[in-house]
Amino acid sequence: MDRSAVIRNAADYYHSGRFLADLDRRVGFHTESVRGKREDLAAYLTEEIVPALAKSGFSSELCRTADNGRNLFLIAERHEDAALPTVLMYGHGDVVAGMEDRWSEGLTPWRVTVRGDRLYGRGTADNKGQHSINLGAFAEVLAARNGRVGFHTDSIRGNTGDLAAYLTDDIVPALAEMGFSSEIVKAAEAGRNLFLIAERHEDAALPTVLMYGHGDVVAGMEERWSEGLAPWRVTQRGDRLYGRGTADNKGQHSINLAAFAEVLAARNGRIGFNMKVLLEMGEEIGSPELTGVCRSQRERLKADVLISSDGPRLSAQRPTLFLGARGIFKFRLTADLRASEHHSGNWGGLLVNPATLLANAIASMVDGNGRILLEGLRPPALPEAVRQALADIVLTPGADDPAIDAEWGEPGLTPAERVYGWNALEVLALAAGDTQHPVNAIPGKAEAVCQLRFVVGTDLQGAAEAIRAHLAAKGFPQIALAVEWVEPATRLDLDNRWVRWAVASIEQTTAKKIALLPNFGGTVPNECFAKDLALPTLWVPHSYPGCNQHAPNEHMLGSVAEEGIRIMAGLFWDLGEQPWNQQ
Numbered sequence: 001m002d003r004s005a006v007i008r009n010a011a012d013y014y015h016s017g018r019f020l021a022d023l024d025r026r027v028g029f030h031t032e033s034v035r036g037k038r039e040d041l042a043a044y045l046t047e048e049i050v051p052a053l054a055k056s057g058f059s060s061e062l063c064r065t066a067d068n069g070r071n072l073f074l075i076a077e078r079h080e081d082a083a084l085p086t087v088l089m090y091g092h093g094d095v096v097a098g099m100e101d102r103w104s105e106g107l108t109p110w111r112v113t114v115r116g117d118r119l120y121g122r123g124t125a126d127n128k129g130q131h132s133i134n135l136g137a138f139a140e141v142l143a144a145r146n147g148r149v150g151f152h153t154d155s156i157r158g159n160t161g162d163l164a165a166y167l168t169d170d171i172v173p174a175l176a177e178m179g180f181s182s183e184i185v186k187a188a189e190a191g192r193n194l195f196l197i198a199e200r201h202e203d204a205a206l207p208t209v210l211m212y213g214h215g216d217v218v219a220g221m222e223e224r225w226s227e228g229l230a231p232w233r234v235t236q237r238g239d240r241l242y243g244r245g246t247a248d249n250k251g252q253h254s255i256n257l258a259a260f261a262e263v264l265a266a267r268n269g270r271i272g273f274n275m276k277v278l279l280e281m282g283e284e285i286g287s288p289e290l291t292g293v294c295r296s297q298r299e300r301l302k303a304d305v306l307i308s309s310d311g312p313r314l315s316a317q318r319p320t321l322f323l324g325a326r327g328i329f330k331f332r333l334t335a336d337l338r339a340s341e342h343h344s345g346n347w348g349g350l351l352v353n354p355a356t357l358l359a360n361a362i363a364s365m366v367d368g369n370g371r372i373l374l375e376g377l378r379p380p381a382l383p384e385a386v387r388q389a390l391a392d393i394v395l396t397p398g399a400d401d402p403a404i405d406a407e408w409g410e411p412g413l414t415p416a417e418r419v420y421g422w423n424a425l426e427v428l429a430l431a432a433g434d435t436q437h438p439v440n441a442i443p444g445k446a447e448a449v450c451q452l453r454f455v456v457g458t459d460l461q462g463a464a465e466a467i468r469a470h471l472a473a474k475g476f477p478q479i480a481l482a483v484e485w486v487e488p489a490t491r492l493d494l495d496n497r498w499v500r501w502a503v504a505s506i507e508q509t510t511a512k513k514i515a516l517l518p519n520f521g522g523t524v525p526n527e528c529f530a531k532d533l534a535l536p537t538l539w540v541p542h543s544y545p546g547c548n549q550h551a552p553n554e555h556m557l558g559s560v561a562e563e564g565i566r567i568m569a570g571l572f573w574d575l576g577e578q579p580w581n582q583q
């Protein structure tokens, strides 16, 4: 993170209202040294300043010069390194008398009142406001130096400096401490993505794990976070750790690296397996060049298994392992019949209406209950192993989620089977004419953007041809098809020995029955690992469905993070411990 980003963050301490909240609390202590009570003077330090300093890593002590001394002192220290310079900061928490009756109408000494550019209150100027500014700035710079969330790694509109700094200033040194050698790789000079490939090699006879993660995030959406929260710093409230990237994906790979460090230390620097790390900085823009890097760096990325963390668990309470992802087949249907509209009075009944045509074409592909009618877009029958794995998976929407529509989708399937074991054909957007300002005219053109989320076994190669043949056969040859995005589906065999190994390890660590999902309902970049690197793929998510990833107020749950660190430590321990290849 560069100097200007740090100063932006520090200004955010003021603009977000956090400075005002801190100052208001501090002004609230009646710390008049002239006639004040000793308890109030002490409380300012013990209840307010000591905890604030502790958050920045200070140890504090209160002292008096004599037992019945009239003054009280706080001496706090934060020590980083004996080789570094040391700063002493002085301030005073006592104030003059409140003079309650003499403040202007509406103002009072023991509360902060904002009027225009003025923040009124006893001690705002002398001296609580002043040392609060200094402590606030210190905390911001500290957060910027230490926190991964502090890097503005927005890959959509972010600057490449911040994206690179996340790797060079934070991840590479953290990995180096654990004995990794790192290299930052671009697929091409003009590539849009940036990759870190790191390796820690112990012994050619040991198994090798590849861990993937992404350091980029979606936009900060600064103005839309709740009061007191901000995207580029971590704020803890109850069990929630707020900040952009806490769930997706900085928090998740940070958990994995922390667990790795703990096990490495416990094993005295010999962990018992080889580890490779691949971090990309462009997942939120569709992982450009990721497949290319997996192919061109195949030897360097060679491993025995992929263990990664992204996406949500089934629920906050239930540890989850998923083995792949549904694929995406996104396509546009266009009925572009005429260059312009034609009056519906004069031409209605004479001209084919493209909107009517398109609506009927869609209805011939998916019925009014969401059941896919076009055979080429349907998956093969649900495999027995998948049915068994999903038998105990219950989907429970959170407080802010919509209720599940019981009758929607393929008949005879449970909700879990519908989202993890089956295909869904969705209309993402649909347009003809202007619905806000309709005119009496037959539109010239109608358009729909559709998306098939599909599982392994669906004939993707033949999908476009199947749609074209279907449209022609059903009498809609005028509708053009354009395929816009294809992401293949992946699913590791549920019977793979790595799956059995991971399930046993996680269940031993947590004493819970885990949710084993054949694949994730959404998408993670897994094809390049499953196909190009031919790896068994184990995904252990540390987020939960209510995490607000991609929205304001993104957060991670502390309870899930704690369990996640234990799960990963258990997996890393077992990798070095167990006869992993004899299960």
Ligand SMILES: [Zn+2]
Pocket: 248, 284, 549, 550
């Ligand atoms: Zn994301």
